[in-house]
Amino acid sequence: xxxxxxxxxxxxxxxxxxxxxxxxxxxxxxxxxxxxxxxxxxxxxxxxxxxxxxxxxxxxxxxxxxxxxxxxxxxxxxxxxxxxxxxxxxxxxxxxxxxxxxxxxxxxxxxxxxxxxxxxxxxxxxxxxxxxxxxxxxxxxxxxxxxxxxxxxxxxxxxxxxxxxxxxxxxxxxxxxxxxxxxxxxxxxxxxxxxxxxxxxxxxxxxxxxxxxxxxxxxxxxxxxxxxxxxxxxxxxxxxxxxxxxxxxxxxxxxxxx
Amino acid sequence: xxxxxxxxxxxxxxxxxxxxxxxxxxxxxxxxxxxxxxxxxxxxxxxxxxxxxxxxxxxxxxxxxxxxxxxxxxxxxxxxxxxxxxxxxxxxxxxxxxxxxxxxxxxxxxxxxxxxxxxxxxxxxxxxxxxxxxxxxxxxxxxxxxxxxxxxxxxxxxxxxxxxxxxxxxxxxxxxxxxxxxxxxxxxxxxxxxxxxxxxxxxxxxxxxxxxxxxxxxxxxxxxxxxxxxxxxxxxxxxxxxxxxxxxxxxxxxxxxxxxxxxxxxxxxxxxxxxxxxxxxxxxxxxxxxxxxxxxxxxxxxxxxxxxx
Ligand SMILES: Cc1cc2nc3c(=O)[nH]c(=O)nc-3n(C[C@H](O)[C@H](O)[C@H](O)COP(=O)(O)OP(=O)(O)OC[C@H]3O[C@@H](n4cnc5c(N)ncnc54)[C@H](O)[C@@H]3O)c2cc1C
Ligand code: SF4
Ligand code: SF4
Ligand code: SF4
Ligand code: FES
Numbered sequence: 001x002x003x004x005x006x007x008x009x010x011x012x013x014x015x016x017x018x019x020x021x022x023x024x025x026x027x028x029x030x031x032x033x034x035x036x037x038x039x040x041x042x043x044x045x046x047x048x049x050x051x052x053x054x055x056x057x058x059x060x061x062x063x064x065x066x067x068x069x070x071x072x073x074x075x076x077x078x079x080x081x082x083x084x085x086x087x088x089x090x091x092x093x094x095x096x097x098x099x100x101x102x103x104x105x106x107x108x109x110x111x112x113x114x115x116x117x118x119x120x121x122x123x124x125x126x127x128x129x130x131x132x133x134x135x136x137x138x139x140x141x142x143x144x145x146x147x148x149x150x151x152x153x154x155x156x157x158x159x160x161x162x163x164x165x166x167x168x169x170x171x172x173x174x175x176x177x178x179x180x181x182x183x184x185x186x187x188x189x190x191x192x193x194x195x196x197x198x199x200x201x202x203x204x205x206x207x208x209x210x211x212x213x214x215x216x217x218x219x220x221x222x223x224x225x226x227x228x229x230x231x232x233x234x235x236x237x238x239x240x241x242x243x244x245x246x247x248x249x250x251x252x253x254x255x256x257x258x
Numbered sequence: 259x260x261x262x263x264x265x266x267x268x269x270x271x272x273x274x275x276x277x278x279x280x281x282x283x284x285x286x287x288x289x290x291x292x293x294x295x296x297x298x299x300x301x302x303x304x305x306x307x308x309x310x311x312x313x314x315x316x317x318x319x320x321x322x323x324x325x326x327x328x329x330x331x332x333x334x335x336x337x338x339x340x341x342x343x344x345x346x347x348x349x350x351x352x353x354x355x356x357x358x359x360x361x362x363x364x365x366x367x368x369x370x371x372x373x374x375x376x377x378x379x380x381x382x383x384x385x386x387x388x389x390x391x392x393x394x395x396x397x398x399x400x401x402x403x404x405x406x407x408x409x410x411x412x413x414x415x416x417x418x419x420x421x422x423x424x425x426x427x428x429x430x431x432x433x434x435x436x437x438x439x440x441x442x443x444x445x446x447x448x449x450x451x452x453x454x455x456x457x458x459x460x461x462x463x464x465x466x467x468x469x470x471x472x473x474x475x476x477x478x479x480x481x482x483x484x485x486x487x488x489x490x491x492x493x494x495x496x497x498x499x500x501x502x503x504x505x506x507x508x509x510x511x512x513x514x515x516x517x518x519x520x521x522x523x524x525x526x527x528x529x530x531x532x533x534x535x536x537x538x539x540x541x542x543x544x545x546x547x548x549x550x551x552x553x554x555x556x557x558x559x560x561x562x563x564x565x566x567x
Pocket of ligand 3: 466469470471472473526538539540541542543544545546555
């Protein structure tokens with residue numbers, strides 16, 4: 001029997017500072033995963049954290065310093081080693097969203113798993129009818145993947161917004177759902193949403209008003225996770241375990257609990 | 259078959275010398291050496307789950323980035339398990355079937371049951387379909403002067419081989435068949451108003467979840483011996499604690515006590531059914547026995563019926 005708690009040591013190939021307190025690590029490991037899944041990242045002696053895979057098909061993670069493990073992880077850079085197990089969770093329902101225009105709405109670090117899907121999109125552009133990315137950050141310095149935006153804009157629309165602008169910011173100000181209100185929803189669209197739950201709710205509401213069925217909205221939920229295996233018992237929403245059955249859910253299946 | 263009490267005692271005294279022999283000693287299941295230490299007339303306050311799912315268990319030890327895993331498996335007997343406890347192990351076996359630590363222990367463990375003939379205070383196994391369970395290697399039913407014994411599996415046959423010549427034909431099969439015919443109530447309904455009334459009394463002490471034979475929740479912690487050396491352990495945890503669902507940033511998903519009590523009750527009666535096809539509550543009543551605030555999970559189901567065999 002494979003030990004699902006065993007941690008594999010993996011070398012960091014590259015590390016990129018995305019924003020103050022946010023970093024992306026490229027890991028030296030081939031892993032069989034699909035966009036929307038996550039890994040448990042370990043620093044022995046500090047503990048483990050659930051982190052979304054933020055790339056495809058290479059293995060990258062993007063994380064924000066938020067406590068014990070992520071603070072310690074922030075000390076690690078190119079050449080250092082970290083512990084890993086996974087992948088965990090159900091990927092985005094790629095078959096269901098194939099052929100559609102995918103609308104990706106994200107807030108803060110919630111863009112991490114969305115970026116994995118975007119990279120998948122770029123490799124499989126022909127199997128979708130289009131994509132639009134909506135990304136909201138607290139302020140301009142918190143916009144992630146800045147040096148990739150230009151490349152992305154060649155293939156799909158990118159809409160950015162910040163909660164608080166500074167003197168250099170000329171773009172949108174306000175929450176993501178506000179941006180969406182002005183957006184003309186293409187026919188045959190599906191949404192993938194990841195961010196704080198308040199943002200998920202308002203995005204879902206806005207899309208609903210625009211006529212998108214709730215079963216076409218895929219939302220990613222965050223819970224406290226210790227095992228990733230449906231065992232430690234803390235990530236459940238009623239009988240569903242976010243680590244096993246999620247973290248990606250159809251909004252129509254889960255909205256009454258968010 | 260029938261075995262006299264003295265013969266059973268002789269068997270236990272000899273078997274317990276060779277293997278880890280756990281049995282009820284009053285409040286808990288403990289390792290015993292002699293039959294005299296065993297108490298077969300009371301219900302234990304603590305369940306037997308700790309033998310296979312210890313309160314604290316090493317997942318691996320580490321030094322720098324090197325890890326070392328050791329799983330424990332010793333020949334073990336758990337003796338004197340009541341039907342609810344057998345049913346609880348049936349649930350735990352399904353729950354932990356892909357867990358190497360649990361299954362390694364479990365593979366070498368023999369379950370010896372002890373049939374109840376009436377309920378103890380606070381038991382409601384008649385509602386949870388666990389007044390009888392066939393999930394045993396061997397089963398004892400007390401009778402005048404001794405026990406009816408059903409030795410069912412190969413493992414149990416091997417264990418009881420030395421006692422075989424001490425067993426006699428006969429024994430009260432009829433009692434067992436009468437017990438089996440006590441069917442559980444079906445279609446239990448959860449009364450949410452009763453749960454609401456618990457919220458003002460409960461003080462989240464977690465006694466209920468720690469004595470429960472089917473509570474499986476745990477936390478994972480790293481413990482350091484030196485700066486670069488230590489172990490990763492899993493320790494029992496409880497959904498009754500606020501921090502159980504706290505995420506980075508401080509948000510707590512089940513902040514209100516009512517949410518946490520709801521979690522426990524629905525976990526036992528409803529979520530488990532949806533995930534495993536059966537309730538995880540086995541009606542042992544231990545959470546009621548132990549609660550300082552007399553919170554009684556059974557009242558949630560609220561249809562008391564007497565049970566006699
Ligand atoms: C499926 C999933 C994907 C995630 N993806 C990302 C990502 O791509 N990037 C990112 O920056 N963050 C992500 N997170 C959140 C990340 O797991 C937490 O921010 C991180 O675990 C905080 O842990 P820490 O050890 O640094 O802090 P700690 O000091 O351990 O914890 C601070 C507080 O957070 C709680 N906590 C512990 N573990 C988690 C957890 N797994 N989730 C939430 N709270 C927790 C603790 O109980 C404590 O109250 C994800 C979470 C989930 C469930
Ligand atoms: S034992 Fe009673 S008071 Fe303690 S957490 Fe359980 S229900 Fe609440
Ligand atoms: S919930 Fe209470 S009655 Fe049910 S199995 Fe657990 S301790 Fe026993
Ligand atoms: S969620 Fe609560 S009631 Fe359910 S197994 Fe865990 S501790 Fe027990
Ligand atoms: S993370 Fe442990 S049950 Fe989901």
